Amino acid sequence: MDVPAVKQFLAGLQHTIVACLEQIDSKAFRRDEWARPEGGGGVTQLLEDGNVFERAGVNFSHVVGANLPPSASAGRPELAGRSFQAMGVSLVLHPRNPYVPTVHMNVRCFLAEMTGARPVWWFGGGMDLTPYYPFAEDARHFHRACRDALAPFGADRYPRYKSWCDEYFFLKHRAEPRGVGGIFFDDLSEPDFSTCFELVKRVGSNFLPAYVPIVERRKDWAYGDGERAFQAYRRGRYVEFNLVYDRGTLFGLQSGGRTESILVSLPPRVEWRYDWKPEPGSPEEKLYTEFLVPRDWAG
Amino acid sequence: MDVPAVKQFLAGLQHTIVACLEQIDSKAFRRDEWARPEGGGGVTQLLEDGNVFERAGVNFSHVVGANLPPSASAGRPELAGRSFQAMGVSLVLHPRNPYVPTVHMNVRCFLAEMTGARPVWWFGGGMDLTPYYPFAEDARHFHRACRDALAPFGADRYPRYKSWCDEYFFLKHRAEPRGVGGIFFDDLSEPDFSTCFELVKRVGSNFLPAYVPIVERRKDWAYGDGERAFQAYRRGRYVEFNLVYDRGTLFGLQSGGRTESILVSLPPRVEWRYDWKPEPGSPEEKLYTEFLVPRDWAG
DSSP: OOHHHHHHHHHHHHHHHHHHHHHHHTSOOEEEEEEOTTSEEEEEEEEESOSSEEEEEEEEEEEEESSOOGGGOTTOGGGTTSEEEEEEEEEEEEESSTTSOEEEEEEEEEEEEOTTSOOEEEEEEEEEEEOSSOOHHHHHHHHHHHHHHHGGGOTTHHHHHHHHHHHHSEEGGGTEESSSEEEEEEEEOOSOHHHHHHHHHHHHHTHHHHHHHHHHHHTTOOOOHHHHHHHHHHHHHHHHHHHHTOHHHHHHHHTTOOHHHHGGGSOSEEEOOTTOOOOTTSHHHHIIIIISSOOOOOO | OOHHHHHHHHHHHHHHHHHHHHHHHTSOOEEEEEEOTTSEEEEEEEEESOSSEEEEEEEEEEEEESSOOGGGOTTOGGGTTSEEEEEEEEEEEEESSTTSOEEEEEEEEEEEEOTTSOOEEEEEEEEEEEOSSOOHHHHHHHHHHHHHHHGGGOTTHHHHHHHHHHHHSEEGGGTEESSSEEEEEEEEOOSOHHHHHHHHHHHHHTHHHHHHHHHHHHTTOOOOHHHHHHHHHHHHHHHHHHHHTOHHHHHHHHTTOOHHHHGGGSOSEEEOOTTOOOOTTSHHHHIIIIISSOOOOOO
């Protein structure tokens, strides 16, 4: 487990992604460095009211703590309470244009240590796409990029991480997936550090090719108040998922993380409406009937 | 424990409150009756885009279940898993005018049963006020109405329930109370059923006198986009509290409650902004420095 190498990769990934997004948006990100009283810190890069992105947050953090919160590892509850280091890059981009999907990407690495025991490390990560007015072409492109990123690690890797994503990004109280999914993985430590690190590097480095072509294709589509209202309504689901279910968010809040950095994932403008249902045959209904359903997008 | 009497009181309370709010708003509430597959059901009454209330939900529910979720009773974890009945009225009113505070009120009754054991029952409830542009006069009026409602049950009741409210409606990740508080209580079963029921009746029946005079005083105040933007921003805290901490919301979602009824508590339009801070000396700063701090409002 090579902490400096992972850290260097993550910092570079944040830099590369922000530079590309700034070019797309023609607006600079704000950059906040912060430190935690308990140890470690991070760099939050944030764009609000941009030309393309209404809110875009790209976080790098490296936090050190005395007690690993239970939300850190669903698969290894026996490690809760150990001292830990957690490093990661996490981003959520909320475009202004309702034809451009919201996207999330995260790569992370944990190290849990205890006197008298071997240190335990693992990686996690993934990316997933949340469209408002969806296009099959975009969902296919995103999933194929995910599949290609994982291809060197075996043909079963993408379908496994795709299913894991479908399970993870699911709103039980709505019986609804968050979007069209992507890939998700956690507790990755096999077969060895260098293979796992290589996989995580490929996931991180393939984020821009997975997402940017979709932005370029859709960002200048015309839209009106109706599309914005539906986007604001659907963004409510994003808030519900992140605050009720998301382990990264809960880990951040539980571990005394920096609240403003954790909650840059929340959308800028959101609406809740009671018992809203799309008109039969409308583009809004198509999102529910054709996209928020289990599908094989890469095939 | 007289289930029919409690149920009759709660249904009547919903009716009275909705009738009064309809008069204030000059707009009728929508009324939805619903049933749960597992047993029981409820009546959701809802107003959206009203004249005074941008979103107002008043729920009555009586749900029956085979397994009491752990969120139902913080003080009695040993009852988790028993069959149960839960009855209550719960309301959240989000006014349009930023000078009128948001308010929440809830009264509830649980009955946990198990073959071979005595049934266990308890009451809970409370009300709390969440201003945007606050007035000391309003906070004092609300707290005094709470104090007066509890006065027949001993002079120590209001300060205890006031402190409990301050503890409960607190956003740990913001180190910030939700608003100016009010009263909160749970696990109430002493000294006997009739005294507890009487207390809950007084809390429920004193909601309108606690809140309506504040609405009447403030609803016609002039406001602009700036006040609306601050209101939308502060409403984000309401969402964060309800989805991350609120036991009633979690109980509803965990017990297979009706999602649309549970989430009528969420505000209609919400905004998140990164690391926003009020201008020194502004009315917005006054909310933080003079109102979102522990204070004795009834004195």
